[in-house]
Amino acid sequence: MTLHKNFALRARPFLKWAGGKTQLLEQFRLRLPLELKNGEINTYIEPFIGGGAMFFSINHEFPLTHSYLMDKNEELILSYRVIKKSMRKLIDALESLESEYISSDPEGRQRLYYKVRQVFNQEKPRFNFHQYNPDWIQRTARIIFLNHTCYNGLFRENRNGEFNVPFGKYENPQILDKENLKKVALLLKRATIISGDFTGCKQYVDNKTFVYIDPPYRPLNRTSSFTSYSKEGFSDEDQCRLAGFIKELDKKGAKIMLSNSDPMNEKPCDSFFDDLYADFTIERVPAIRSINCKGFRRGKINELIITNY
Numbered sequence: 001m002t003l004h005k006n007f008a009l010r011a012r013p014f015l016k017w018a019g020g021k022t023q024l025l026e027q028f029r030l031r032l033p034l035e036l037k038n039g040e041i042n043t044y045i046e047p048f049i050g051g052g053a054m055f056f057s058i059n060h061e062f063p064l065t066h067s068y069l070m071d072k073n074e075e076l077i078l079s080y081r082v083i084k085k086s087m088r089k090l091i092d093a094l095e096s097l098e099s100e101y102i103s104s105d106p107e108g109r110q111r112l113y114y115k116v117r118q119v120f121n122q123e124k125p126r127f128n129f130h131q132y133n134p135d136w137i138q139r140t141a142r143i144i145f146l147n148h149t150c151y152n153g154l155f156r157e158n159r160n161g162e163f164n165v166p167f168g169k170y171e172n173p174q175i176l177d178k179e180n181l182k183k184v185a186l187l188l189k190r191a192t193i194i195s196g197d198f199t200g201c202k203q204y205v206d207n208k209t210f211v212y213i214d215p216p217y218r219p220l221n222r223t224s225s226f227t228s229y230s231k232e233g234f235s236d237e238d239q240c241r242l243a244g245f246i247k248e249l250d251k252k253g254a255k256i257m258l259s260n261s262d263p264m265n266e267k268p269c270d271s272f273f274d275d276l277y278a279d280f281t282i283e284r285v286p287a288i289r290s291i292n293c294k295g296f297r298r299g300k301i302n303e304l305i306i307t308n309y
């Protein structure tokens with residue numbers, strides 16, 4: 001099937017992901033490079049893909065020739081790969097989980113949730129994430145099921161790498177969104193999906209590339225260590241390593257956009273990112289903090305948008 005612009009129009013993130021950027025898309029859109037708008041740039045790279053809000057949004061408007069999507073979280077990458085390769089089988093697996101869930105009473109739903117979570121965690125240590133096999137389909141169905149029925153709809157692992165979010169008690173969670181999965185699968189036909197550290201995308205970057213970078217937030221203080229997408233966090237050292245990497249990509253002529261939380265929300269004198277990206281354009285845009293844990297303030301905050309153009 002030809003990928004017609006109007007068909008791609010409606011593809012949306014298929015997972016709710018911590019740090020998802022849906023609320024900031026309009027701010028990003030206003031700052032996209034001209035070369036993307038006039039067709040000079042047609043390759044897109046996102047090394048911290050997460051739920052992919054920006055990737056899907058960009059595809060609504062611009063006919064990208066190819067995308068390179070990366071993340072260190074292997075469960076997430078597994079899901080993207082399965083949707084790309086085996087979308088129909090995934091839909092079957094999700095259909096069966098969904099019908100079991102929908103036909104159960106509240107206790108039965110809860111039992112099902114914890115059973116799926118247990119299998120998901122038990123199979124992890126021996127799971128082959130590297131070579132495609134039919135188990136990938138069941139595991140992806142479990143990831144989507146857990147993500148849509150867990151408390152707060154998030155993917156979070158504890159220090160042992162186990163998915164530890166409790167049951168979510170939703171009236172009518174949408175476990176399977178068939179039409180969206182079909183559209184996502186179609187978009188992913190033109191994407192290379194890569195697992196691992198962000199530095200792995202360097203070889204694909206040139207002066208015809210737009211790179212959007214959305215790393216884990218920098219913890220604002222010692223107690224608000226919200227970096228738990230996976231058992232490994234993202235330290236200040238990683239933020240500095242990333243800044244060095246972005247400077248290399250800049251030299252390759254790519255157009256780059258980076259977003260992060262603004263440490264000045266908490267400490268007005270904390271110029272960590274202003275110092276790291278002193279040669280770039282730094283803008284502060286209003287956002288609403290959606291993920292909260294001890295030590296975070298709720299309410300309006302600024303988000304940083306940093307560009308090299």
Ligand SMILES: C[S@@+](CC[C@H](N)C(=O)[O-])C[C@H]1O[C@@H](n2cnc3c(N)ncnc32)[C@H](O)[C@@H]1O
Nearest residue numbers: 019020021048050051052053072073197198214
């Ligand atoms: C802020 S989230 C991205 C959210 C995404 N923009 C969205 O809209 O859902 C950051 C992502 O970085 C990934 N990550 C953490 N450390 C990484 C690393 N060293 N290299 C690549 N990805 C990493 C996490 O797994 C997480 O998915």
